[in-house]
Amino acid sequence: MDKRIRRNELCGIGLPRCDFVFSSTRSCFIAYGFEESQLEMTILRNILEKKGIHPVEAGGSLAPAQNAFCAKICSKIITSQFCIVLLNNEEKDNQEVPNANVNMEYGLMLGFNKYVIPFQRASQKLPFNVAGLDTIKYTNKNFEQKATKAIEQAIEETRQEVTSLFELDQILQAFLIARKALVTPINSEVEKIFYQLASPLGFNLLNDFSGLNYMFFGNFTMFRPEIVIWRIQMLREILNERRSSIGTRLDAGVVTEGQAVLFENLLDRLEIWCIVTGDKDKRSVNGALHNVRDYDIRIFTVEDVQRELEKLENKEK
Numbered sequence: 001m002d003k004r005i006r007r008n009e010l011c012g013i014g015l016p017r018c019d020f021v022f023s024s025t026r027s028c029f030i031a032y033g034f035e036e037s038q039l040e041m042t043i044l045r046n047i048l049e050k051k052g053i054h055p056v057e058a059g060g061s062l063a064p065a066q067n068a069f070c071a072k073i074c075s076k077i078i079t080s081q082f083c084i085v086l087l088n089n090e091e092k093d094n095q096e097v098p099n100a101n102v103n104m105e106y107g108l109m110l111g112f113n114k115y116v117i118p119f120q121r122a123s124q125k126l127p128f129n130v131a132g133l134d135t136i137k138y139t140n141k142n143f144e145q146k147a148t149k150a151i152e153q154a155i156e157e158t159r160q161e162v163t164s165l166f167e168l169d170q171i172l173q174a175f176l177i178a179r180k181a182l183v184t185p186i187n188s189e190v191e192k193i194f195y196q197l198a199s200p201l202g203f204n205l206l207n208d209f210s211g212l213n214y215m216f217f218g219n220f221t222m223f224r225p226e227i228v229i230w231r232i233q234m235l236r237e238i239l240n241e242r243r244s245s246i247g248t249r250l251d252a253g254v255v256t257e258g259q260a261v262l263f264e265n266l267l268d269r270l271e272i273w274c275i276v277t278g279d280k281d282k283r284s285v286n287g288a289l290h291n292v293r294d295y296d297i298r299i300f301t302v303e304d305v306q307r308e309l310e311k312l313e314n315k316e317k
Contacts, residue, residue, distance in 0.1 A: 008078050008112070020078045021277055022112070023158060024221060027054040028151075029077045031105035032086035040086055040119070043144050047151055056080060058105070077108050082115040082154040087135065089124050098127045106130065115158050117150045119143075172219065172275075175305045178312050181206040181215055181273075190262065197238050201231045206273070215271040221302060225284035228276055232285070235272065236295060243267055271296040275305065 008020050028048055032041060041057075048055045058072045077083060085106045089096035109116045120126060122137040138146050176182065184205040186195050194214060195205045203216040216235060220228045246263060249255045255263070272295050276282055282299045289297055 020075045021221060022078055023081050025054070025079045025081065026052060027056045027076070027080045028082055028084055028154075029056045029058075029080040029105075029109075030084045030086070031058070031102045031109070033088060033090060033099040033102055036088040036090060036099065037086040039140065040088075040143060040147075044084060044147060044151075047144070047148055051151060051155060053081065053151075053155065073105060074108060077105070077112060077114060080114070082117065082158045083109045084117045084119070084151075085109065087118055087120040087124075087126060087130070096124055103127065103130070115154055117147075117154055119147070171309065172305070174312065175308050176206060176217070178308045179273075180209050181217075182209070184214065190259075190266070194266075197242065198235055201235055203231075203235060203272075213269045213271075214266060215273050218272075218274040220274050221277045223276075225276065225281045225288075228274055228281070228285050229288045232272060232274065232289060232297060236292070239267060239270070240294065271298060273298045273300065275300045275302065277302060279303070 008022065030041070030044060045055045056076045058076070085102060087098070087102065087106070089098055091097075106116070106118070118130075118133065118135040119138055120135050122139050125131075126133075126135060136146055136150060173183070184191050184195070184207045186192055186205065191205065191214075194216075198205065198216045201218070202220065203218045206215040206217045207213065208215075218228070218231060220231070223231075243264070246255070246260050250257065250260050274285070274297075276285060276299060278301050282301050285299050
C-alpha cells in the first residue's frame with residue numbers, strides 16, 4: 001500500500017480515534033473570519049472550482065446530531081488535499097484583533113502537518129505566535145493573481161498517486177473493467193429499482209459484461225471499518241426486506257409473476273463489492289461478515305486496485 005495513505009489515529013480532544021484518511025478528497029479547507037474576508041472568499045471559491053478542487057468552509061456545512069468540531073472542522077481539515085487560512089484581523093474598538101477561531105483552525109492545520117497557504121492583508125500585522133511563518137501579504141488589487149499562483153503550486157505539490165482512487169474516475173473504471181464489470185447506465189425499470197435501493201448508502205450499480213448479473217459497488221476508502229460494515233448490513237436488510245415482500249406484491253398485482261421471478265433470480269446472483277483503504281480494514285470487514293450467506297461480498301483495498309492494474313499493464317507489454 002502507498003505509504004502516503006495515513007489516518008488520524010489520535011483525537012486532539014480526547015474522543016475515540018476517527019480514522020479519517022489524510023488528503024483523501026480533492027478539497028481545500030478554508031479558515032476565515034466570516035465578516036472580514038467576503039471578497040477574498042468569492043475569489044478563492046471561483047479559483048478552486050475552476051481547478052477541480054472543492055472549497056470547504058466550516059460555516060457552510062451542517063452536522064446534525066454530530067460533534068460540530070469533529071464533523072465541520074477537524075475531519076474536513078484532515079481529508080482536504082491542502083488548506084487556506086485568511087489571517088485578517090477583526091476591528092474592535094479601533095484596534096486590530098486576531099480572529100480566535102481562524103487561529104485555532106490554523107493551529108490544527110499545522111499540527112496535522114497539512115500544506116497550508118496563509119494570506120493576510122498587507123496593511124495588517126500577524127500575531128506574534130505566527131509572525132515567523134511565511135505568509136502571503138496582499139491587497140485587493142493583487143489578491144486574485146497571488147491566490148491563483150499559490151493554489152496552482154499547492155495542487156502540484158500535494159498531488160498523490162492514489163488521489164484518483166477516491167473517485168470513480170478512469171483508474172477505478174479500469175479496475176472494474178479488469179474485474180469484468182461496467183457501471184450500469186440505469187435504462188430499465190429493474191435497474192432503476194436496484195440503484196434507488198442502494199444509492200442512499202453510497203453504492204453504485206454495476207453489471208457484468210453479459211448484462212445479466214449485477215453488483216453493488218461502494219468506494220468506501222474514507223470510512224472506518226465499522227461504517228463500511230454498517231452500510232453493507234443495511235443494504236442486506238433492505239434487499240432481504242424487499243425480497244420477502246415479493247409474494248405480497250404479487251398477490252396485490254403490483255408485479256407480474258415474470259417480474260417476481262426475474263427479481264428473485266437477480267437477487268440470487270447479486271454481489272456486493274467495496275473498496276476500503278488497507279488490509280487492516282479488509283480483515284475487519286471480512287471478519288464481521290464471515291457468516292453472511294445471502295450475498296457474495298467482496299472487499300478490495302487500494303493496494304488490490306493497484307495490483308490489478310499492474311497485471312493489466314504487464315499483459316499489454
